[in-house]
Amino acid sequence: MYFEDHTHESAVQSPELAAQLTTIGIDVHDPVDVLSWVPYLLGFRPHESIVLIGVHTGSEGSGTGLVVRFDLADLDDPHVQADVMQHLARDGADHVLCVIVTEEPWDETLRFGGRSGRALRWWLQSSVADARSTWLLATRAFRCVECGRTPCCPVGGRPASVLDHSAVTAAFVYQGRSYVSCREDLAAQVDVAAPGRRSASAAAARHLRRNGLGAQCWRPESSARWLELVDMVAGPVAEAAQPHGQCPEPALVGKVLAGLTDPWVRDGVLLWVVTGRMLEDEERTDALADVFSGVLRPSVPRVDVALQAMTLLASHATRRWRVAPLAAASWVAWWSGDGAQAAVLLERVRSLDLDHSLGEVMTSVLAAGIAPGWARTVTDASA
Numbered sequence: 001m002y003f004e005d006h007t008h009e010s011a012v013q014s015p016e017l018a019a020q021l022t023t024i025g026i027d028v029h030d031p032v033d034v035l036s037w038v039p040y041l042l043g044f045r046p047h048e049s050i051v052l053i054g055v056h057t058g059s060e061g062s063g064t065g066l067v068v069r070f071d072l073a074d075l076d077d078p079h080v081q082a083d084v085m086q087h088l089a090r091d092g093a094d095h096v097l098c099v100i101v102t103e104e105p106w107d108e109t110l111r112f113g114g115r116s117g118r119a120l121r122w123w124l125q126s127s128v129a130d131a132r133s134t135w136l137l138a139t140r141a142f143r144c145v146e147c148g149r150t151p152c153c154p155v156g157g158r159p160a161s162v163l164d165h166s167a168v169t170a171a172f173v174y175q176g177r178s179y180v181s182c183r184e185d186l187a188a189q190v191d192v193a194a195p196g197r198r199s200a201s202a203a204a205a206r207h208l209r210r211n212g213l214g215a216q217c218w219r220p221e222s223s224a225r226w227l228e229l230v231d232m233v234a235g236p237v238a239e240a241a242q243p244h245g246q247c248p249e250p251a252l253v254g255k256v257l258a259g260l261t262d263p264w265v266r267d268g269v270l271l272w273v274v275t276g277r278m279l280e281d282e283e284r285t286d287a288l289a290d291v292f293s294g295v296l297r298p299s300v301p302r303v304d305v306a307l308q309a310m311t312l313l314a315s316h317a318t319r320r321w322r323v324a325p326l327a328a329a330s331w332v333a334w335w336s337g338d339g340a341q342a343a344v345l346l347e348r349v350r351s352l353d354l355d356h357s358l359g360e361v362m363t364s365v366l367a368a369g370i371a372p373g374w375a376r377t378v379t380d381a382s383a
Helices: 020-025 031-042 078-091 106-110 114-124 167-174 183-191 197-213 215-238 250-260 263-275 281-293 300-315 319-336 339-352 357-367 373-382
Strands: 008-012 049-058 061-071 095-101 134-137 141-144
Touching (some): 020 167, 031 061, 031 095, 031 134, 031 141, 061 078, 095 114, 183 300, 183 319, 183 339, 197 215, 197 250, 197 319, 215 250, 250 263, 281 373, 319 339, 339 357
Parallel strands (some): 095 134
Antiparallel strands (some): 049 061, 134 141
16 A cells, blocks of 8 residues: 555555465465465565455455555554555455564553554454454564464464474475565665666766657667667576676666656556567557556566666666666566555655656555556456
């Protein structure tokens, strides 16, 4: 979920991730399974947060819908509370799991004291809450609010170290999945300054000046350079490895950076992420309609390659050129259903340029909690 001036995220999971309940074998009634799953689901370990997970059941098994995380500090705002409920109602989940992550004393929390206690009271008073599917999680321990199975929680909870060695954690590790220690680290790679960034940025300036000689040739050339870059990135991403000591030439990186400042080139790149092709002008309108109608769904491998390429571009860019790849990466993350990463990348964009066109679009999209079209059709299909 997204609210301007608050730290919230939501994500409607891609079909591959939504199926984790089945493919990983997660028991939504088992706190060990659910709490082991949460950081992998979000991509980071939450702190002083509440996490709500919509579960949809159907003839083909269970899957996740809307996943919401927001800071406990923001829940005192009644507008936030109302918006959370509206989004959950729109998702229409059959069951909603709740995890309250806090270091506040649990005896106070269970008496509805402190921020965590106020969050717990608000949640339990809602029409979609189930105390047996509500858990407290701290750094050292976890416990059920109301145990659904016995025996379950001792008085002081169960040690959190159990989660590190659970079957769910082992399954994700086997798949090569990981998460970062905190939300801010989701965009840590884009903040790394690559050694060749000045050369790449100088190349970007030279390439942009060539735009004045005629966009008819300049735009297709810039688009072709994007395809060249993703071809270089695709191999290491598929192998879950970093390029073996090789980086693209600064001239190539600069041309792509300059190209992304042009809305026509940038939109072509984003539609490549969606369709896998550089579309002709006459194809773009239909492709955009398919993006918003839900006909097109994200390709996880192509999203991964695009985000890796955008990260490489941002790390090779000086301040002038960083905004375009960061804004594009925010859009790609949103398209993939990763609201947390989209929001963190957008924060980087807005710190550099409040008036960037794509940044303004993403600000409106995230503030309104608008899901990509495919996510709405997934939710409708599971209802």
